[in-house]
Amino acid sequence: MADSDIEELQAVAETLPKIMDAVVPKIGQLIRDVLRGLYSEDIGRELGGSVAAFYRSLVDAGVPQQMAESMTMEFMHAQKNLIADAIKAIQEQTRPPA
Numbered sequence: 001m002a003d004s005d006i007e008e009l010q011a012v013a014e015t016l017p018k019i020m021d022a023v024v025p026k027i028g029q030l031i032r033d034v035l036r037g038l039y040s041e042d043i044g045r046e047l048g049g050s051v052a053a054f055y056r057s058l059v060d061a062g063v064p065q066q067m068a069e070s071m072t073m074e075f076m077h078a079q080k081n082l083i084a085d086a087i088k089a090i091q092e093q094t095r096p097p098a
Helices: 003-039 039-061 065-094
Strands: none
Touching: 039 065
8 A cells, every 4th residue: 555545644644523513413314303303293193194085085986894993004014014114124224233
């Protein structure tokens, strides 16, 4: 390895902690904002609206009520699981290495 490469690596090694000190708090705040958004009243309202629209579309299409209710429950659980999976993925990506 050339002396210039070593000097460049040393410069990066000296600068990297400063960059991380500036970036990590902002990333943490961004993650908190995303998680807050996933649990917001607006998201709940949108989920309720989409579940209701799903149910209405089944009933309007002639699906028997009991089957429509069952399918709607499955739809709601799938939506909830998507949100839970998104939260889990975000948390795993931001967890400090062991």
